[in-house]
Amino acid sequence: MTITVDFNAELLTKYNQPIPRYTSYPPATELKPEFDSNQFLQALELGNQHHKPLSLYCHIPFCETPCYFCGCNTIITQYKPAAIRYLDYLIRQIQHIAPQVSAQRIVNQLHWGGGTPNYLAQDQVVTLWQALTTHFTFAEDAEISIEINSRYVDRDYIQFLRQLGFNRISFGIQDFNPTVQEAINRVQPEAMLFDVMAWIREAGFASVNVDLIYGLPYQTIETFQATVAKTIQLNPDRIAVFNFAYIPWLKPLQKRMPASEMPDAAAKLRILHNTISQLTGNGYSFIGMDHFAKPNDELSLAQQAGQLHRNFQGYTTKPEADLLGFGMTSISMLQNVYTQNHKRLQDYYQAVDAGAIPIERGVTLTEDDLIRRAVIMELMCQFRLSLDDLNQKYQLGLARDFNDYFADALPKLDGLEADGLLRRFSDGLEVTPKGRLLIRNIAAVFDAYLVPKKTDIFCQAI
Structure with missing residues (x-):
């Protein structure tokens, strides 16, 4: 269908x-600080009894420079040693949780997000990878994905990720227009983006996703149409086209962008209409909300078969699994329990040092x-x-x-x-x-x- x-x-x-x-x-807004971490362990054990498959998420919060539009939980620093300590705590959390997971449970999905996961040096990536593969059993066909910032990778790094075992990759374009890129503090020359895609294709990744955002400063109907055309030329397997959420009362960094230069509601509707027409007219299938995929992509095929699923990582083709989140601010979804780790780095470190599950808030579903x-x-x-x-x-x-x-x-x-x-x-x-x-x-x-x-x-x- x-x-x-x-x-x-x-x-x-x-x-x-x-x-x-x-x-x-x-929604995650319903997670409350009045949560007993024993409920997390009970849900984990219930998943063990049902041999529920696993989905793992690792949050790498660091970015070298801020993107003004960003709504993610990030730490902006060019002091690379900051990642050394964080990686140690991240692995300690994995080592604490993994023994409580049945060895019969298979990981069918792994995702590294952020922040900027490629903030990590190659040896640090290997260290985290080995911690995960040592403590969990991965399915042969597991989806293993990573988000990257195209400004901080080269051909060697892309090849390294693929050889290590990552088979899916995602990077943000947002907009090809230089004026827009400068306004959002995310300057990525067109040639750079095409080089990164060429390296990804050369490395043999099974699926490539790119993100676009409409509603940013200096975007017009015409300029975004050009961005979509170049994205189609880039030929990714999946495209996410997000509506920019301007929430400066929650994300003060957004105040650095000129709100007066953002397209109004009518222009945004026309941009969306044109984008849908362009993408579907050039062979992409509408998956849902703001996601598009090629007709032969796994997302499209799963939807046609009525087997598409959705979790905190978005749409997925894998059977419903328990999600374990590692790292600060990460979310776990276990059976009838959702939890989120501490958002403040020092609170996360303190909890891990105490030998506790670093949960800041949670909810048990009725x-x-x-x-x-x-x-x-x-x-x-x-x-x-x-x-x-x-x-x-x-x-x-x-x-x-x-x-x-x-x-x-x-x-x-x-x-x-x-x-x-x-x-x-x-x-x-x-x-x-x-x-x-x-x-x-x-x-x-x-x-x-x-x-x-x-x-x-x-x-x-x-």
């Missing part, structure tokens, strides 16, 4: 509001959370759901009628259906091409936490 999109500017404007991205449900999570993730990945499918796929044991269980959502579904965003049937619904760009709004109908909560911490739907 090919996913098509019907662009309707009037409806997109009507529904453009702050909404969670639903990489998890409940049965209702698990049911709503299944509904939201099915919508985000497949654009449809049915009660029968949910019961079979997630073993929910949901005996009640769909409309009975989600009676609180029915009035909102009525409005969405009246606007042509979805079609309902006896035990579920299907998202229409007109509603696919607003999938977060549709998913939010089933979010029991959203209504009473301030939403200014979330980015706009479009």
Whole structure:
């Protein structure tokens, strides 16, 4: 099944509001400091009993220079020895957690993010790699991915990553226009980006993802159209096109960009419309929200087969797994428990020194959370759901009628259906091409936490 999109500017404007991205449900905003770390261990043991596969994440927070648009948890420093101490603590956390994980559990996904993972020197990369492969068993076909900053790699480093075992790679372009790059403090000459892609292809990575961002200073409809054209020429396997979330009250670094030069809402809609047309017109499939992939890419094939999944690392083709996060600010998702490690570096170090699990906050999901999570993730990945499918796929044991269980959502579904965003049937619904760009709004109908909560911490739907 090919996913098509019907662009309707009037409806997109009507529904453009702050909404969670639903990489998890409940959203990470629901994690609380009043959390007992024993619940983490209990969830870990439950996953052991079920032989649940594993997904591992390592957070490398360091960047040499700041990107003004960035919303990630980073540490800006050119003092490279800072990574030596951090790497020691990161490995100590791995050594503390790994013995409590059943040896029968297989890792099917590993991701290094940041920050800038290639901030690490090659010998440091090897040290962390060996710690992970010593303490965990990896599937032969595991997805092993890394984010890189193209300004700080060369051909040798790319070859080294591939030879070590990384098979997927991602880098941020954001925009090819030099004026935009200067405004966001991310200057990457076009020739550099094409060189990096050539090195990646030469090294034989299975999949390459690039990121674009619209809504940045000095972007126009015409300039971003040129950026998309050059991205298509670059020929990545996957493209993420993010709406810039301007939240200077949360990310003060964004104040360094001229807000007056950012495209207005109408221009952003036209940019999005053109981008979708350009990408789908040049062979890319719309996966969901802001993600596109080639038709023969694993994401496209998994979606067509109804086997696409979603977690804190985004869309994935791998079976649902327990996610273990290592490093400061990393998030873990274990069975019915979500946790986040300390955000402050010294707090993280102090917890590891104390022999504690460095959890700053967490949440234990209720049965209702698990049911709503299944509904939201099915919508985000497949654009449809049915009660029968949910019961079979997630073993929910949901005996009640769909409309009975989600009676609180029915009035909102009525409005969405009246606007042509979805079609309902006896035990579920299907998202229409007109509603696919607003999938977060549709998913939010089933979010029991959203209504009473301030939403200014979330980015706009479009």
